Amino acid sequence: xxxxxxxxxxxxxxxxxxxxxxxxxxxxxxxxxxxxxxxxxxxxxxxxxxxxxxxxxxxxxxxxxxxxxxxxxxxxxxxxxxxxxxxxxxxxxxxxxxxxxxxxxxxxxxxxxxxxxxxxxxxxxxxxxxxxxxxxxxxxxxxxxxxxxxxxxxxxxxxxxxxxxxxxxxxxxxxxxxxxxxxxxxxxxxxxxxxxxxxxxxxxxxxxxxxxxxxxxxxxxxxxxxxxxxxxxxxxxxxxxxxxxxxxxxxxxxxxxxxxxxxxxxxxxxxxxxxxxxxxxxxxxxxxxxxxxxxxxxxxxxxxxxxxxxxxxxxxxxxxxxxxxxxxxxxxxxxxxxxxxxxxxxxxxxxxxxxxxxxxxxxxxxxxxxx
Amino acid sequence: xxxxxxxxxxxxxxxxxxxxxxxxxxxxxxxxxxxxxxxxxxxxxxxxxxxxxxxxxxxxxxxxxxxxxxxxxxxxxxxxxxxxxxxxxxxxxxxxxxxxxxxxxxxxxxxxxxxxxxxxxxxxxxxxxxxxxxxxxxxxxxxxxxxxxxxxxxxxxxxxxxxxxxxxxxxxxxxxxxxxxxxxxxxxxxxxxxxxxxxxxxxxxxxxxxxxxxxxxxxxxxxxxxxxxxxxxxxxxxxxxxxxxxxxxxxxxxxxxxxxxxxxxxxxxxxxxxxxxxxxxxxxxxxxxxxxxxxxxxxxxxxxxxxxxxxxxxxxxxxxxxxxxxxxxxxxxxxxxxxxxxxxxxxxxxxxxxxxxxxxxxxxxxxxxxx
DNA sequence: GCTGCGCAGGAAAGCGCTTACCTGGCCTCG
DNA sequence: CGAGGCCAGGTAAGCGCTTTCCTGCGCAGC
Numbered sequence: 001x002x003x004x005x006x007x008x009x010x011x012x013x014x015x016x017x018x019x020x021x022x023x024x025x026x027x028x029x030x031x032x033x034x035x036x037x038x039x040x041x042x043x044x045x046x047x048x049x050x051x052x053x054x055x056x057x058x059x060x061x062x063x064x065x066x067x068x069x070x071x072x073x074x075x076x077x078x079x080x081x082x083x084x085x086x087x088x089x090x091x092x093x094x095x096x097x098x099x100x101x102x103x104x105x106x107x108x109x110x111x112x113x114x115x116x117x118x119x120x121x122x123x124x125x126x127x128x129x130x131x132x133x134x135x136x137x138x139x140x141x142x143x144x145x146x147x148x149x150x151x152x153x154x155x156x157x158x159x160x161x162x163x164x165x166x167x168x169x170x171x172x173x174x175x176x177x178x179x180x181x182x183x184x185x186x187x188x189x190x191x192x193x194x195x196x197x198x199x200x201x202x203x204x205x206x207x208x209x210x211x212x213x214x215x216x217x218x219x220x221x222x223x224x225x226x227x228x229x230x231x232x233x234x235x236x237x238x239x240x241x242x243x244x245x246x247x248x249x250x251x252x253x254x255x256x257x258x259x260x261x262x263x264x265x266x267x268x269x270x271x272x273x274x275x276x277x278x279x280x281x282x283x284x285x286x287x288x289x290x291x292x293x294x295x296x297x298x299x300x301x302x303x304x305x306x307x308x309x310x311x312x313x314x315x316x317x318x319x320x321x322x323x324x325x326x327x328x329x330x331x332x333x334x335x336x337x338x339x340x341x342x343x344x345x346x347x348x349x350x351x352x353x354x355x356x357x358x359x360x361x362x363x364x365x366x367x368x369x370x371x
Numbered sequence: 372x373x374x375x376x377x378x379x380x381x382x383x384x385x386x387x388x389x390x391x392x393x394x395x396x397x398x399x400x401x402x403x404x405x406x407x408x409x410x411x412x413x414x415x416x417x418x419x420x421x422x423x424x425x426x427x428x429x430x431x432x433x434x435x436x437x438x439x440x441x442x443x444x445x446x447x448x449x450x451x452x453x454x455x456x457x458x459x460x461x462x463x464x465x466x467x468x469x470x471x472x473x474x475x476x477x478x479x480x481x482x483x484x485x486x487x488x489x490x491x492x493x494x495x496x497x498x499x500x501x502x503x504x505x506x507x508x509x510x511x512x513x514x515x516x517x518x519x520x521x522x523x524x525x526x527x528x529x530x531x532x533x534x535x536x537x538x539x540x541x542x543x544x545x546x547x548x549x550x551x552x553x554x555x556x557x558x559x560x561x562x563x564x565x566x567x568x569x570x571x572x573x574x575x576x577x578x579x580x581x582x583x584x585x586x587x588x589x590x591x592x593x594x595x596x597x598x599x600x601x602x603x604x605x606x607x608x609x610x611x612x613x614x615x616x617x618x619x620x621x622x623x624x625x626x627x628x629x630x631x632x633x634x635x636x637x638x639x640x641x642x643x644x645x646x647x648x649x650x651x652x653x654x655x656x657x658x659x660x661x662x663x664x665x666x667x668x669x670x671x672x673x674x675x676x677x678x679x680x681x682x683x684x685x686x687x688x689x690x691x692x693x694x695x696x697x698x699x700x701x702x703x704x705x706x707x708x709x710x711x712x713x714x715x716x717x718x719x720x721x722x723x724x725x726x727x728x729x730x731x732x733x734x735x736x737x738x739x740x741x742x
Numbered sequence: 743g744c745t746g747c748g749c750a751g752g753a754a755a756g757c758g759c760t761t762a763c764c765t766g767g768c769c770t771c772g
Numbered sequence: 773c774g775a776g777g778c779c780a781g782g783t784a785a786g787c788g789c790t791t792t793c794c795t796g797c798g799c800a801g802c
Contacts, residue, residue, distance in 0.1 A: 032549055032550055033550065034520075034550040034551075035550075036787095036788060036789085037788060037789060037790095038788080038789095046751080046752090047751065047752045047753075048752090048753095048788090048789080048790090049751075049752060049753080049754095049790080049791080050750090050751060050752075052789070052790060052791085053751090053790090053791095056790080058790090058791090060750085060751090060791095061749080061750070062750075062751080063750070063751090066750090066751085078543070078546035080514050080517040080518045081518055081788085081789075082459070082518060082520060082787085082788050082789070083515075083518040083519050083520070084455040084456075084458045084459045084519070084520065084787090084788080084789090085455075085459050085757090085787070085788035085789040085790090086788080086789055086790080087455045087757090087789090088453070088455045088456050088459055088757045088758065088759090088787090088788080088789070088790095089756085089757055089788075089789040089790040089791085090757085090789085090790060090791085091757065091758095103474065103475075104474075104480045104483075104484070109475045112475075113475070128499075143451050144454075146451040147451045147452055147453060147454040147457075148454050148455070149405075149453060149454070149455065171449075172449070175449035178403055179403055179404065179405040179406075180405075261691070290691055293691075294690075294691060297693075317688060317691075319665075320632070320661055320664075320665060320688075320692055321691055321692060321693065322668075322692065322693030322694075407757095407758060407759090408758060408759060408760095409758080409759095417781080417782090418781065418782045418783075419758090419759080419760090419782090420760080420761075420781075420782060420783075420784095421780085421781060421782075423759065423760060423761085424760090424761095424781095427760080429760090429761090431761090431780085431781090432779080432780070433780075433781080434780065434781090437780085437781085452758080452759075453757085453758050453759070455757090455758080455759090456757070456758035456759040456760090456787090457758080457759060457760080458759095458787090459757090459758080459759070459760095459787045459788065459789085460758075460759040460760040460761085460786085460787055461759085461760060461761085461787085462787065462788095
């Protein structure tokens with residue numbers, strides 16, 4: 001990819017795109033100038049127009065002889081067209097931008113796989129940007145992608161409880177849409193356009209029901225970051241289900257962590273220290289559940305005999321840990337694919353919202369509480 | 372990112388870059404034309420030159436009043452510079468291209484993390500391309516990155532036992548280097564330039580020694596794809612160590628798989644079927660080792676009491692599986708960082724090769740054989 | 743034999759930006 | 773009071789490509 005917008009610092013990192021702001025050591029190094037279209041044309045003894053036509057397989061006919069000469073020149077010069085010049089010349093808008101929290105997080109890798117599949121089918125280039133859950137970086141990436149002239153921008157991952165940010169973001173997206181850009185979001189309600197929504201709340205309700213069905217009463221929750229809407233959605237669903245069964249979820253039994261393994265382990269430790277009698281731990285994503293598993297193992301707590309552990313998302317690793325994780329499955333790949341389809345199909349006036357159901361997957365990390 | 376080279380099909384996928392060859396539905400959609408620099412200039416009542424200067428924070432002084440007017444116009448128009456036009460105008464060469472087998476494979480995620488770190492420090496944009504172990508796609512990506520005018524290309528991941536391909540690739544890289552491009556490779560010996568080499572052979576030797584030390588005699592190997600040099604390097608190291616201890620590694624006890632979990636499980640099954648008396652299984656990467664663990668569990672074979680399992684790479688997940696995986700640690704992040712440093716520091720005449728040592732990590736999946 | 747048409751190929755106008763170079767106003771100095 | 777400098781700002785020449793439009797050729801038709 002590519003990058004650069006603001007003159008000064010503010011260099012976001014990017015899964016794939018990272019931002020090139022500096023003018024570090026790249027003095028015109030020794031070596032020949034890179035071959036250009038007119039070099040090819042000159043060498044083939046034709047005009048640049050003709051060279052361009054044969055290179056791009058234009059519909060305009062060119063005699064075999066000239067074509068041959070051009071191709072030969074291309075080969076000899078190892079000519080590769082300058083993609084930026086091409087994009088400038090035909091204002092093409094072929095690429096699609098994606099902003100995720102972190103592609104190396106399996107949740108997003110799976111979504112990305114879906115996005116990728118559809119994009120590739122349509123011959124689109126994908127530019128993936130990692131916001132690392134930094135709202136500012138997210139805003140910068142929107143600008144960056146605009147600057148790249150992408151045909152669509154897809155925002156994947158939870159929104160933030162932050163009205164100012166949301167307003168700002170929506171403003172930028174609106175400006176982008178006003179000039180013909182397409183926007184689709186995955187799992188955030190604050191945007192008014194096309195969206196794919198996993199049913200977090202309902203999934204969490206399923207989870208709560210299962211926990212109650214098994215008979216647990218002392219339940220700890222390892223939640224995600226407070227500011228994320230995904231966290232609150234899941235928490236809400238969970239609370240609803242527990243309430244239906246007459247159970248409470250006191251605040252001190254909800255610990256907020258960062259949706260990653262290590263903070264999940266930490267939160268579990270805190271939970272256990274505060275309330276040694278817990279029989280169930282519900283982590284609001286699988287990474288944290290795996291952290292919980294690891295902590296419990298280190299404390300020699302048997303899972304599920306003494307404590308049951310529940311995850312959320314059903315990422316691939318969930319079946320490989322021991323005991324295999326009981327979790328809520330979200331159709332991640334599907335979500336990505338749908339979002340890309342929405343973004344690319346261009347049609348339809350009103351915003352379209354597709355909701356995808358969650359599903360309980362029982363594995364070995366859950367069971368009834370000990371007596 | 373961006374993309375497009377050959378006129379016709381041949382659309383490779385790309386972790387981050389994916390190729391935009393089509394001219395699918397993106398007719399000039401309704402909506403205002405996207406604001407351009409001269410729009411800003413006009414609205415601010417200044418020349419494009421001045422507008423450009425304030426927007427890029429040029430060193431050339433501009434009075435506060437004009438500056439103010441320009442910034443206001445930028446805000447009102449939500450102007451974002453066209454990155455392609457900028458790149459064309461200043462021939463900057465800021466981005467760096469990376470070709471890996473598959474970023475969603477933890478081996479490459481880790482390497483990429485290292486690459487990213489250094490690139491970001493230097494304010495570089497990273498373009499990541501996934502070859503999915505397809506040599507042709509690798510060649511295409513070299514062209515693509517050349518077309519993107521990247522300052523450097525980094526190839527990560529094993530080379531192929533394929534002389535024709537290697538020649539072709541080296542030719543393309545040479546052409547790129549001739550025009551001032553920088554190239555660095557990670558873990559492939561066939562390239563003549565700067566390289567970072569994990570010591571696969573020595574790591575495998577460590578592994579073999581450990582296996583022998585524990586007293587195993589009936590050893591099965593789950594190898595990677597035959598065509599990869601990494602596979603053969605590791606196999607060679609392993610064989611050497613076994614030979615030093617007077618052990619053999621008959622061909623039927625080496626199964627070739629695809630470096631992923633499922634094929635690892637399959638290969639393990641085949642191994643066990645062919646030779647039920649195995650007491651140790653050495654997988655040549657961790658993903659396959661995890662597949663092996665999973666298969667053994669499904670067959671109710673106790674690890675490490677009945678069979679020991681060994682991995683390679685020490686990717687993060689290795690400590691989370693049960694039993695935690697004994698493996699050979701490669702400094703993946705470090706490898707990425709070094710490679711990027713080599714590629715960017717530009718200096719030095721002769722090719723520099725940095726070799727990084729592997730290290731044995733003992734965990735719970737290994738032990739002495741049963742009697 | 744002359745006009746008209748079809749067609750391969752070329753000339754040139756941008757795409758949106760940067761930047762070297764030029765201009766005109768003001769201040770300073772002799 | 774006039775010449776020389778300095779400086780903010782503008783003019784215009786590209787960057788490397790695509791594409792419209794035009795040219796000049798060879799042919800058929802009257």
